Amino acid sequence: IANPDRVIVRANGKMVNCPGLLADEYERIGGPVPRCFGKPGQEIFGEARSSLLALGSSRICHVGDSLHHDVGGAQATGLSTLFVRGGIHAAELAAGASLPELCSRYEVRTPTHAVPLFA
Structure with a gap:
């Protein structure tokens, strides 16, 4: 797939x-x-990290709205993360779940950064 x-x-x-x-x-x-x-597979994150390594690891940040695919995959490769709250988890957050609760549910660490939307 x-x-x-x-x-x-x-x-x-x-x-x-x-x-x-x-x-x-x-x-x-x-x-x-x-x-x-694809995400969260290490092949795709490793390839992206390798191709951007000249920037320095501290300047690479993966942006995404999926805690499992985006945040978890990037964290497993050692990348910083920017979580978009208005994406696929928006309904869970609107229903009262906190970001730490969702991170626990999806077995990821808290993202490095979070924003309401990304356009």
Whole structure:
């Protein structure tokens, strides 16, 4: 699977299912685990980090709205993170979940930075 994202948020705010959701379901019903390339896989973050290393690690920051795919993947590669609160976790945050609670739920450390939206 080339894009293991489970959902994305379109510009109009609509959430759309993605191939990663299908892969999770396939694995849940006993199918073989699909090979995925993309976030949160270390191949893609490692490649990005290597190509930007001339900037210096302290100047590289991954921006994303998924705690699992963006924040978790970047953290595993040693990158700083900027979490966009208005993305796929917006409903959970609006329902009263705090960012630390969500980080615990998705098993990631608190992002380096967070912003309401990114346009």
